[in-house]
Amino acid sequence: MQYLFSEFRASEFNALYQEISQVFKISKDQLNALYLIMREELEREGYPEHTLSRNIFLPSDESFQKRYDDALVIGVGIPSILDLDSDVKGKKTVVILGQDPLRRSEARVEEISIGTPYALHLKNCREKLRNTRLYFDLIKVLLESGYRVYLTDVFKVWVSSLNGQSGIPLS
Incomplete structure (x- = not known):
């Protein structure tokens, strides 16, 4: 089975970019390049990491900015869409909605970790890790039933607290 990863329709990608660009300093070309890299890695073994500089965030609230600056780790989940390669x-x-792009670290991580809901852009997560494999099993049923599956988190940004034990989601 050949999967199409985040091959958005032009209008979908434009709308997605409009939303993302309100929170992050990122060009449409940079966002597209990130999706292209993930698309190329879709069937690669392992856990390729994707990161961006912390200064990409556009602050809208001073109190949150402080928590963002002090966080040990920041996770960002970019929406994705899966489809089967067919002529249909x-x-x-x-739509499958997750909660937030949870990340854990006991030390400060200077780069933002970028991923997709349930890390389904990673072959090993889709096929080997029990929790994410269960999500993918559900998604496969939907794909085989003729649907496209859009995955996103309610909160796109997850910021760890100072002790690293809990997060502060940002919608």
Whole structure:
């Protein structure tokens, strides 16, 4: 089975970029390049990491900015869409909503960790890790039933607290 990863329709990508660019200093080309890299790695073994500089965040609230600056680790989940490679046009899309892009670290990480909900852009997460494999099993049923599956988190940014034990989600 050949999966299409985040091959958004032009109008979908434009709308997605409009939302993301309100929170992050990122060009449309940079966002597209990030998706292209993840697309190329879709069937690669391992756990390739994707990071961006912490200064990409556009602060809108001083109190949150302080928590963001002090956080040990910051996770960002970018929306993704999965589809089966077929000639079927006009498929309906099902949305699966996660909570937040949880990350853990006991030491300060200077780069933002970028991923997708349930890390389904990573082959090993889709096929080997029990928790994420269960999500992918559900997604496969939807794909095989003729749907596209859009994955996103309610909170796109997760910021660890100073002790690293809990997070502060940012919608």
